[in-house]
Amino acid sequence: MPKFKPHIRVKNLNLFYEGHHALKDITVDIPEKEITAIIGPSGCGKTTLLKSLNRLIDLVDGIEISGEVIVDGEDIYSTKVDVTYIRKKIGMLGQKPYPLPMSIYDNVAYGPRIHGMRKKKELDGIVEHYLEVAGLWDEVKDRLKSPASMLSAGQQQRLCLARSLAVEPEIILGDEPTSALDPISSKRIEEVFIALKKDYTIVIVTHILRQAVRLADYVIFLYMGDVIEQGPAKEIFENPKEERTKAYIGGEIS
Amino acid sequence: MDRRKIEEDFFKGLMILSTAIIVGILFAIVAVVVLKGAPALSLSMLTQTPKGGYYLGKGGGILNAIIGSLYLAFGATALSLIIALPVAFYLREYASERFANFVRLSLDILWGVPSIVYGAFGFIIMLYFGLRACLLGGIIALTLLILPIMTRAMDEVMRMVAFELREASYGLGSTKLEVVSKVISRQTLPGMLTAVLLAFGRGIGDAASILFTAGYTDYIPHSLFDPVASLPLAVFFQLGTPFPEVQERAYASAVVLLVIILLTSVSSRLLTKRWSRFVIK
Numbered sequence: 001m002p003k004f005k006p007h008i009r010v011k012n013l014n015l016f017y018e019g020h021h022a023l024k025d026i027t028v029d030i031p032e033k034e035i036t037a038i039i040g041p042s043g044c045g046k047t048t049l050l051k052s053l054n055r056l057i058d059l060v061d062g063i064e065i066s067g068e069v070i071v072d073g074e075d076i077y078s079t080k081v082d083v084t085y086i087r088k089k090i091g092m093l094g095q096k097p098y099p100l101p102m103s104i105y106d107n108v109a110y111g112p113r114i115h116g117m118r119k120k121k122e123l124d125g126i127v128e129h130y131l132e133v134a135g136l137w138d139e140v141k142d143r144l145k146s147p148a149s150m151l152s153a154g155q156q157q158r159l160c161l162a163r164s165l166a167v168e169p170e171i172i173l174g175d176e177p178t179s180a181l182d183p184i185s186s187k188r189i190e191e192v193f194i195a196l197k198k199d200y201t202i203v204i205v206t207h208i209l210r211q212a213v214r215l216a217d218y219v220i221f222l223y224m225g226d227v228i229e230q231g232p233a234k235e236i237f238e239n240p241k242e243e244r245t246k247a248y249i250g251g252e253i254s
Numbered sequence: 255m256d257r258r259k260i261e262e263d264f265f266k267g268l269m270i271l272s273t274a275i276i277v278g279i280l281f282a283i284v285a286v287v288v289l290k291g292a293p294a295l296s297l298s299m300l301t302q303t304p305k306g307g308y309y310l311g312k313g314g315g316i317l318n319a320i321i322g323s324l325y326l327a328f329g330a331t332a333l334s335l336i337i338a339l340p341v342a343f344y345l346r347e348y349a350s351e352r353f354a355n356f357v358r359l360s361l362d363i364l365w366g367v368p369s370i371v372y373g374a375f376g377f378i379i380m381l382y383f384g385l386r387a388c389l390l391g392g393i394i395a396l397t398l399l400i401l402p403i404m405t406r407a408m409d410e411v412m413r414m415v416a417f418e419l420r421e422a423s424y425g426l427g428s429t430k431l432e433v434v435s436k437v438i439s440r441q442t443l444p445g446m447l448t449a450v451l452l453a454f455g456r457g458i459g460d461a462a463s464i465l466f467t468a469g470y471t472d473y474i475p476h477s478l479f480d481p482v483a484s485l486p487l488a489v490f491f492q493l494g495t496p497f498p499e500v501q502e503r504a505y506a507s508a509v510v511l512l513v514i515i516l517l518t519s520v521s522s523r524l525l526t527k528r529w530s531r532f533v534i535k
Contacts, residue, residue, distance in 0.1 A: 056421055061351060088427035098422045101441040101532045110436070111426040147532045160422070167426055 154185025
């Protein structure tokens with residue numbers, strides 16, 4: 001059993017999508033305030049697993065799910081749980097940057113506003129703070145009222161990160177968060193992630209092995225809906241136990 | 255010569271011909287209406303109601319019909335909007351796919367119902383409530399006609415919203431209502447405006463649905479229960495007289511109607527452009 005303190009415990013998670021068994025009896029622990037990378041070949045269920053962690057998977061029709069995802073001692077699939085509360089606590093950064101159809105300021109203020117924050121002064125402070133954390137403040141401070149759609153893709157992704165952080169989550173999920181970005185923007189996002197792990201539990205899905213090596217403290221290797229191996233990044237990358245992990249890391253399967 | 259090259263040129267020619275026919279029809283209609291109506295166009299036509307003997311060729315104008323048509327079309331558009339918006343929201347985020355498709359099918363059938371049928375249906379309802387032909391009756395009959403158009407157009411616009419945008423909004427802990435009212439409605443604002451103006455344009459030009467329900471009068475209505483004139487019926491009645499000068503007025507009335515529809519289209523284009531500023535591509 002792992003020695004770390006798990007923030008998310010996934011127990012016997014099974015997911016069927018229109019009859020296809022997409023996640024097979026997944027049991028994993030995700031450590032608190034570290035970066036966990038979910039790796040594996042395309043179509044192995046990485047994104048599905050990630051979206052199961054904050055119930056964004058609910059948006060997809062034709063899903064059947066069983067098992068438990070326990071966050072802070074509470075099963076997020078329990079009928080007693082308010083799903084908006086789960087998603088406030090567990091934020092998400094998508095594959096492609098998708099700002100909301102509003103100004104830069106309103107993008108960041110959206111989350112705090114829907115969760116009840118009304119005071120202009122406090123909102124101003126939140127917007128500035130999280131834009132700074134995401135490394136975007138200096139670039140946009142003079143045009144907070146302009147449409148978010150006018151930013152470059154890299155800036156948009158940092159805006160999306162600021163937007164997610166502004167609702168004050170404990171956990172951040174990233175679904176290949178740099179896949180639509182140029183190398184320099186990707187690097188900035190990676191730097192922000194590393195800086196964030198002192199305060200947040202981070203889970204990212206990535207198909208870029210080197211990115212996982214750079215970022216991850218803990219690694220989960222998925223193959224065709226099965227967890228093949230999980231453990232500290234160092235062990236998985238330097239000394240994988242399973243044949244398929246070795247093959248994947250060695251570049252034989254992709 | 256190369257067979258594929260001939261094929262390419264032949265079909266391209268057909269496409270250009272078809273396009274020319276469409277554009278030609280528009281210009282032909284406008285030309286005929288304007289040429290025939292030009293002698294009767296005057297300022298007094300726009301500013302006066304019919305005087306005694308107007309339909310025999312004496313003085314006055316069609317202000318009653320202009321105001322009447324605007325009342326009817328704005329009334330019906332507002333009423334439709336109140337009903338169409340919740341339906342579009344419901345289909346977008348709340349209804350199951352199966353039920354939503356059933357509602358869409360119903361709306362498509364309603365879209366195809368001839369407007370005279372809505373007129374007759376509205377008339378029966380009014381008889382039941384003891385109403386005579388009036389502005390309210392006309393607004394209700396027109397609403398029946400344009401509601402499916404507006405709802406279905408809004409629904410199509412909302413279905414185009416990217417899954418990722420909805421996902422991003424839900425990911426921040428939004429409720430369904432917040433997603434539709436704060437995010438999707440802003441993203442689709444230009445398209446929603448087009449839906450509203452499409453319905454308005456269809457409503458202001460329709461004659462059959464208001465023939466029995468709105469009636470016709472030479473006066474401007476002062477309440478919802480007064481009968482009301484309209485431009486399509488002004489065209490219809492004036493064209494039906496045996497006097498050439500009154501028939502000219504029918505064409506002039508049609509010009510007024512065309513201008514209103516043209517202004518609606520142009521302003522919708524301008525507004526759409528302005529409101530697209532925040533839309534995420």
